[in-house]
Amino acid sequence: MGCVESMNYEIVLRDASFKESREFIKKQFREYLDVQPGFKVFDTHVIGLPPIAIALDGDFVIFPFTKPCHGTFLLRIEDKEEAARLRALKK
């Protein structure tokens, strides 16, 4: 796993506030977990207002990614191992 920005990601949502991104995840995905800021997804410590919702959709992980000048994006990355790791944390 490398830097998120160099991974093969798909942007699910852009130009939304962080709170709108969280609501989007909870509305659009049946499977998600709430984590605290600083939680590590792939190689990144997630930024966000707690609780931060991370969705799982099969082998896909959907999570918020915030940059100071560009706001929050919801990214979707396929990674079987990371999805399994996160799924295990729900139990």
Next chain:
Amino acid sequence: MNNEAVPISRDWSNVTGEPTTQPATALLVLGCPQVPVQTSIALYLINRLKKAGIVPTVAGNKAANTLLVVADPDRHYLGEIMDLDRAVVMITEKKRDFDRCFVFIHNDAGVTYAGTMSAISKAKVYTIIYGEHYEDLVKQLDFPCTTIAAKSVHNPLPLKKALDEVAPWAA
């Protein structure tokens, strides 16, 4: 001649025997530098903190940090500067923390970073909010922090006034 044995101290900075204390520290979390007042207020705040004996560290993205470095080439004001993502990692992994944390906010991402700092750091968080939509941003704050806010975009004086009223360097 006094032949009385004198204990040898290797800590020459503490010749009085008084307990040493670490200086207070502050982290300035910069936002996107697209609103001009940020760089000006950051340098002003750094100056006030240093005069109060507080050691400031700046964390921003490359553009925000470079604006400061170019404005202060001889480092009269600036001390340590680090990448914002690196600061988040270091605080999250408990390798570093600060006594005060000032988060510059003029957009939703700024609020998000402030909420993150409030959650991962033990620092007292100050949110410095400015720009056209500063009132909407203030309403989004739902975590413990001291808010310093003014409708400053190009003119830093309203924000400087709000900062002086709170005087976080004296708290």
